[in-house]
Amino acid sequence: MDLSAINPVLLIASLMVAATPLLLAAIGEVVVEKAGVLNLGVEGMMITGAICGFAIAVETGSPVVGFVAAAIGGALLSVLFAILTQFALANQVASGLALTLFGLGLSALLGQSYVGIKPPETGDAFGALGDIPVIGPILFGHDLMLYVGILIVAATWAVLTFTRVGLILRAVGENHDAAHALGYKVKRIRVLAILFGGGCAGLGGAYISLIRVPQWTEGMTAGIGWIALALVVFASWKPWRVLIGAYLFGGVTVLQLNLQAAGVAVPVEYLAMSPYLITILVLVILSADKSNAPASLGRTFHASS
Amino acid sequence: MKRTTLLAGVAMALSLAGAALAQTKVGFVYVGPVGDGGWTYEHNQGRLAVEEEFGDAVETVFVENVAEGPDAERVITQMALQGADLIFTTSFGYMDPTINVAAKFPDVKFEHATGYKTADNVSTYSARFYEGRAVQGTIAGMMTESNIIGYIGSYPIPEVIRGINSAYIHAKKVNPDVEFKVVWAYTWFDPAKEADAAKVLIEQGADVVLQHTDSTAPLAAAKAAGNVIGFGQASDMAEYKPAPRVSSIIDNWAPYYIARTKAVMDGTWESAMTWDGIAPGMVEIGEITDAVPEDVKAAALDVMNAIANGDYHPFTGPLNKQDGSAWLADGEVADDGTLAGMNFYVEGLTGEIPQ
Numbered sequence: 001m002d003l004s005a006i007n008p009v010l011l012i013a014s015l016m017v018a019a020t021p022l023l024l025a026a027i028g029e030v031v032v033e034k035a036g037v038l039n040l041g042v043e044g045m046m047i048t049g050a051i052c053g054f055a056i057a058v059e060t061g062s063p064v065v066g067f068v069a070a071a072i073g074g075a076l077l078s079v080l081f082a083i084l085t086q087f088a089l090a091n092q093v094a095s096g097l098a099l100t101l102f103g104l105g106l107s108a109l110l111g112q113s114y115v116g117i118k119p120p121e122t123g124d125a126f127g128a129l130g131d132i133p134v135i136g137p138i139l140f141g142h143d144l145m146l147y148v149g150i151l152i153v154a155a156t157w158a159v160l161t162f163t164r165v166g167l168i169l170r171a172v173g174e175n176h177d178a179a180h181a182l183g184y185k186v187k188r189i190r191v192l193a194i195l196f197g198g199g200c201a202g203l204g205g206a207y208i209s210l211i212r213v214p215q216w217t218e219g220m221t222a223g224i225g226w227i228a229l230a231l232v233v234f235a236s237w238k239p240w241r242v243l244i245g246a247y248l249f250g251g252v253t254v255l256q257l258n259l260q261a262a263g264v265a266v267p268v269e270y271l272a273m274s275p276y277l278i279t280i281l282v283l284v285i286l287s288a289d290k291s292n293a294p295a296s297l298g299r300t301f302h303a304s305s
Numbered sequence: 306m307k308r309t310t311l312l313a314g315v316a317m318a319l320s321l322a323g324a325a326l327a328q329t330k331v332g333f334v335y336v337g338p339v340g341d342g343g344w345t346y347e348h349n350q351g352r353l354a355v356e357e358e359f360g361d362a363v364e365t366v367f368v369e370n371v372a373e374g375p376d377a378e379r380v381i382t383q384m385a386l387q388g389a390d391l392i393f394t395t396s397f398g399y400m401d402p403t404i405n406v407a408a409k410f411p412d413v414k415f416e417h418a419t420g421y422k423t424a425d426n427v428s429t430y431s432a433r434f435y436e437g438r439a440v441q442g443t444i445a446g447m448m449t450e451s452n453i454i455g456y457i458g459s460y461p462i463p464e465v466i467r468g469i470n471s472a473y474i475h476a477k478k479v480n481p482d483v484e485f486k487v488v489w490a491y492t493w494f495d496p497a498k499e500a501d502a503a504k505v506l507i508e509q510g511a512d513v514v515l516q517h518t519d520s521t522a523p524l525a526a527a528k529a530a531g532n533v534i535g536f537g538q539a540s541d542m543a544e545y546k547p548a549p550r551v552s553s554i555i556d557n558w559a560p561y562y563i564a565r566t567k568a569v570m571d572g573t574w575e576s577a578m579t580w581d582g583i584a585p586g587m588v589e590i591g592e593i594t595d596a597v598p599e600d601v602k603a604a605a606l607d608v609m610n611a612i613a614n615g616d617y618h619p620f621t622g623p624l625n626k627q628d629g630s631a632w633l634a635d636g637e638v639a640d641d642g643t644l645a646g647m648n649f650y651v652e653g654l655t656g657e658i659p660q
Contacts, residue, residue, distance in 0.1 A: 010508045208496075213497060221497075222492070224492065260487070261486045
């Protein structure tokens with residue numbers, strides 16, 4: 001056992017990278033669920049974003065354009081979900097599951113000619129600042145998207161908490177009949193929230209294919225979308241808790257690999273399950289106050305009812 | 306009367322037509338997507354080779370991304386119900402599901418990859434990947450400058466442990482100072498996790514990373530890190546040539562799949578345990594690139610040739626187990642039974658195998 005082999009600075013830097021896809025997908029889903037819609041298609045939108053972003057980044061040579069395309073791709077796929085659930089009034093759970101299956105298949109089809117290609121490199125956002133000892137790699141040594149992810153969390157929190165738009169969104173999620181009676185366009189608001197969720201999931205997927213791995217492989221999101229869904233619930237639909245949960249999950253994931261490589265004498269099975277266990281435990285303790293679930297979550301809205 | 310005759314005639318004609326069209330249906334169950342660029346990709350190449358070989362006489366079906374465990378049983382049962390005559394289940398974790406389903410469909414033939422349980426209608430087949438690991442270990446041991454070699458394990462099963470032991474023995478042989486760091490990913494396919502594991506190993510000083518997981522993500526991580534080399538796993542992974550991928554183990558299933566399909570068509574299929582290595586061509590060593598010096602390449606090829614022509618077995622004594630107890634005496638060669646159930650590290654490896 002040789003703990004000195006673990007470099008804490010690199011550990012923190014890499015946990016931030018490992019957490020970002022999860023963070024992006026989960027924060028999008030927070031907004032969707034705050035509007036009263038349960039979209040289980042996160043995994044499908046992520047993987048679609050992953051291939052859209054990858055393909056466009058490769059074709060244009062620009063990762064930034066790739067990320068924009070990923071957000072659009074994810075949002076486009078979520079349009080399908082919006083049509084099914086908001087206009088055809090289909091069951092949200094079934095539609096979400098279908099969206100995941102569809103997304104996985106579609107991405108495999110789109111990605112056929114992109115296997116084994118190296119994407120353009122995403123540079124560090126702050127260049128030389130990243131070379132400052134200790135704080136450099138942690139605070140400044142990352143790509144732009146990582147900071148964008150944190151900014152989206154901050155913006156989501158601010159909008160949901162302090163603005164009229166946030167209030168309306170929450171009203172729609174808590175009681176869509178009352179919001180409708182007050183004259184708010186429930187469907188329109190929900191469709192926009194779904195689009196936002198799709199865009200964020202797409203960004204999260206592209207973060208995996210363009211930065212974290214970086215390459216395209218079928219099915220490469222490998223279940224992160226599902227973890228994002230669980231994270232939203234355990235974080236009580238609160239943006240900052242989503243951030244804590246994502247960093248915790250990413251952190252323990254990277255830490256357990258580090259401990260394994262350093263030869264720590266803890267059974268590997270416990271290490272392997274630790275990210276899930278610790279994240280759930282901490283967030284359950286945090287959310288002990290009371291459940292924060294939007295009251296209309298998952299319920300279908302029709303103006304006549 | 307007339308109508309009955311007519312109907313009988315039609316029925317007969319239909320059944321004749323049916324017989325003429327009778328195809329042998331071959332099913333494949335995959336653990337990952339066919340586009341993983343590794344393990345499942347090569348099995349799918351084998352499937353395509355079967356289609357190529359027999360044309361319209363066979364029909365192949367496959368299901369990808371099948372989780373190991375109970376869900377596999379459902380998928381295999383479904384395949385048998387759809388009339389498959391021969392089903393290849395291509396991952397270790399399908400062993401018990403395959404045996405269970407086979408008991409219910411005695412007329413269907415099953416082939417399970419990398420397992421050790423057979424039945425009258427269940428064969429097992431696997432490749433001696435450890436022979437390829439011996440070649441990789443030789444290259445890794447000679448190439449490493451930090452003397453730390455990282456190894457990404459999937460699950461702690463004999464198949465994977467054999468690979469670690471074989472790679473270690475041969476790295477140690479050419480470089481006595483070499484140290485292995487093993488990380489268990491507990492997945493066959495999860496590119497993000499595999500990339501994380503590779504990055505961790507590299508951060509902890511490894512400059513050679515071996516993988517026993519299915520995607521090309523560790524190679525991408527090695528490439529991003531610079532001065533780190535790796536190997537193609539299960540498939541050539543040629544897109545990472547000449548570096549970081551300096552060589553590879555390629556699983557060539559096509560000849561086996563064709564032979565077994567033929568046996569079913571001819572009615573000569575029998576339950577068997579096949580375990581082939583470099584010599585019969587089931588394990589191929591991918592091109593050793595110019596990123597390694599000539600002497601390293603020559604040493605690696607020597608090991609490969611010695612194994613191929615039967616002069617050398619990768620597990621030849623004297624070898625001790627990790628706890629120091631004697632395993633193989635000088636010149637003694639490991640028997641297949643011990644290798645098939647290998648659950649111990651050889652002397653010199655650190656860490657414990659998760660039980």
